[in-house]
Amino acid sequence: MAGGRIRQENEALILRAAEYVFARAGFAGATMNEIATRAGVPKSNLHYYFRTKQALYRAVLAHTLALWLSETDIIGAEQRPQVALEQYIRAKMRLSASHPDASRVFANELLHGAPEIRDVLSGALRALVARKAGVIREWIARGEMASVDPQHLFFTIWAATQTYADFESQVCAVLGVSHLGQRDYEQATDHLVRLLLRGCGLEPAGLAVELSSTRGESHEF
Template sequence: MSVTPRKTASRARPVLVEEDEGPKSRIRQLNEAAILSGAERVFARAGFGGATMAQIAEEAGVPKPNLHYYFGNKADLYRAVLDRVLHDWLSPTDVITAEADPREAIESYVRTKMALAYERPDASRVFANELIHGAPVVGELLRSELRRTVREKAAVLDAWIAEGRMAPLDTTHFFFTLWASTQTYADFDVQVRAVLGHDSASPRARKRAIEHVLDLTLRACGLQRD
């Protein structure tokens, strides 16, 4: 059993209705993504305690029962949101492989992380809020998947350093620094806007920030830009 969108007169967003299809059909995937995106925005603004399923349904443009149909309850939906955010943050590290060109791989990762900060700031904020409160939901995920990924990618960077392909640095703390420099444009955008003023949201301001973070990162790695 899955669902398909049906337009309503009151909202431009789809309302979900049931129809017979496979358990993980394309339609189901799209509906789940819409709910997760709506939940991401609500959790970022209200936190887990302040968010309600009714608010999330309104934000996602779906009937409230559909949230329960897909995710059961608020706690399960919150966990699913955090899991998606972490997955979307770790996937870009796939470019960091032993065979890759160090400059190209690191530049690709920085650009992707900056794009996520600008295009999905609520994802960063909801995750940051979870960490500030001690990571009660994703703590185990951090100690398993995140730790494993950082160790694997740090080992690649260590090999590049040993081969003389980049400058020596602490490859584990390199990731902490990179996350801090990229995610600040989402988590602390109020601070950025306060300093930059009306120009902070312009394409020119975004390009300036991306080039700055990229330049600092590559210089720390002893890598030259084209």
Template sequence: MTEVRPTDAGVRPASSSRRRGRIGERNRRRILTAAERVFARRGYQGATLDEIAKESMLPKANLLYYFKSKQALYHAVVSDILEAWLAALGEISVDDDPADALTGYVERKMALSRERPEGSRVFAMELITGAPVIGEYLRGALRDWVERQGAVFRVWQRRGMMADLSPEHVFFAIWAMTQTYADFSPQVTAVLGVDRLEEADYRLAVGTVTAIILRGLGLPPRRSGRVAAAPSG
């Protein structure tokens, strides 16, 4: 009798499945990165799957294997950007030190503006046009996230650990201040009289934005501003 091996029966070894999974994830990330750059340059209407395929150096068929349409790919790009921003703070706890939590958040948000400026611009264009693609995500997942973090803020406020200011508007201020270094970088470099922002410029920006947020909330500074590594995602 012929021995029936797993592969003979149509079952691939686990190592082969894991390898395909890793390749698939690398391709998916490669496509998202390329799409982020193209959408930043062209906007949603101007971008084409052909240009994104060329940017990613993958066949167009590969794009459509992972993302069924340009809209699906665009939604994935914008959602990926937003999830990276939210991950920069994580899920804070009432047992955390508010100054440490907010200092780290500003640092990591600024790092994302430095490392993924195209992503920030894509997100800004989506919002400027009325959030036609991710409006439901904003009203759902983002709103839920802000409510969870806001509940922690309110505990800190009841304990007298920070000024009684609207958590929602604190987040709006942090997002606006940190993302301006990506969305309006030509204005920033023009005013500073430089061709591009260097690490020292970002370090000064982080320290300034952190001081504004902490002092506004009546919190003492915890660490000097520095450029932190952005979370992977």
């Protein structure tokens, strides 16, 4: 299974190209031809390394799922909610900025009813959200934040952060830019942190209470 160096390299090349193509065309719209051309390998090698188009798609999805399920470690009862939630939102936005194609592949899969990852969603993801929802309920019970439905809070954070990757074309059209730059992402992040923390009855930990548009610090991207 481990295979030689050539195999490893080619598989990595193909997976990257596949993510790019699947993100733009969806599963049905993507062609093995396009992926092969982009990866710089002969078309039929795709079938050599990944038996079918579906197998290749699943391999790409596995990568996006790993990204998707990460990052929630920040949310623990021992943390202060304003710190944990702010860090979580920032982490999710960094993910949208750094891996927009992974986000789009995942979004496309959900949009079409999640045929390939249904089990993971109602298994691992559901369990993960249940755990983290418990933490949020504890914060609420302690009076550390306003009463917010924890599950729906996750839906809102996911939707609000991923929209910058998934629906970039809409965001760009409204903002009048050709693509989202670092500054755009910084503005969007600050907007979301303020809006959502205030919505949870919290104040951003490190930011001035001041609502002016100039920010105190800039975050890496």
